[in-house]
Amino acid sequence: MALSxxxxxxxxxxxxxxxxxxxxxTVGGGDIAFQAGHIPFIGELSVWQVEVISVDGTRxxxxxxxxxVQVARDMVTVLSDVSEAKVDIDVARAEAARTxxxxxxxxxxxxxxxQAALARAELRxxxxxxxxxxxxx
Numbered sequence: 709m710a711l712s713x714x715x716x717x718x719x720x721x722x723x724x725x726x727x728x729x730x731x732x733x734t735v736g737g738g739d740i741a742f743q744a745g746h747i748p749f750i751g752e753l754s755v756w757q758v759e760v761i762s763v764d765g766t767r768x769x770x771x772x773x774x775x776x777v778q779v780a781r782d783m784v785t786v787l788s789d790v791s792e793a794k795v796d797i798d799v800a801r802a803e804a805a806r807t808x809x810x811x812x813x814x815x816x817x818x819x820x821x822x823q824a825a826l827a828r829a830e831l832r833x834x835x836x837x838x839x840x841x842x843x844x845x
Contacts (some may be wrong), residue, residue, distance in 0.1 A: 709744040715770055717785045720760050721793045723760060723768060730784045731759040732777050741785050742777075749779040755827045757835050758786055769794055773828055773836040794835050802832035 710726035729741040733756035740751070753775045760768045775788030806829035814821035 709782070711744055711746075712783045713760055713786075714784070715758065715760070715772075715788070715791050717775075717791045722770060725760070725783075726763060728763050729759045729761055730762070730786075731746060732756065732786065734777070736815070737838065739800045740829050742779050744782050746779050746782075749777070751777050753777055753788065754787070755824070755831055758791070767819065769835050771797065771828075771831045773831070774790060792835070794837065797832045797836040799833065799836050802836065806831040806833065 710728045711730060713723060713725055713727045714731055715723040716720055729743045730738060731741045733739050733754045734751035735754050737751060740749075742749070750809040753772055755773050758770045758772045758777075760770070762768070770786075771790075771792045772786065772788045774788060775791070778787070800803045806824060809822045809829055810827035811820050813826065816822070
């Protein structure tokens with residue numbers, strides 16, 4: 709049995725289909741995989757990837773910049789301000805954003821805006837399959 713899955717952002721539905729399982733990362737809860745029959749769940753998403761693995765084994769990966777995931781009656785809904793499929797990511801732009809964020813952090817390691825920008829850029833590069841280099845913690 710498969711899950712019905714929707715990834716929704718302000719631009720529209722980024723993904724709609726069936727999957728088994730769906731893997732995402734929640735704030736304070738770590739990675740979680742949803743399969744058919746999962747108990748109802750609502751969680752806040754981290755800036756991380758969401759993996760949708762179809763019943764034939766195809767894996768779609770999306771960069772999700774926070775949001776929420778809800779599971780109810782074998783339906784997984786991901787709501788996010790920004791979600792990007794691998795094919796939609798502009799690698800050169802993400803690399804430039806990563807460089808700018810690293811430069812800002814070199815001047816002020818406590819810069820929360822730069823920290824968030826770095827996390828988003830590294831996520832985009834990870835999902836796009838580009839080398840991310842040393843992770844920032």
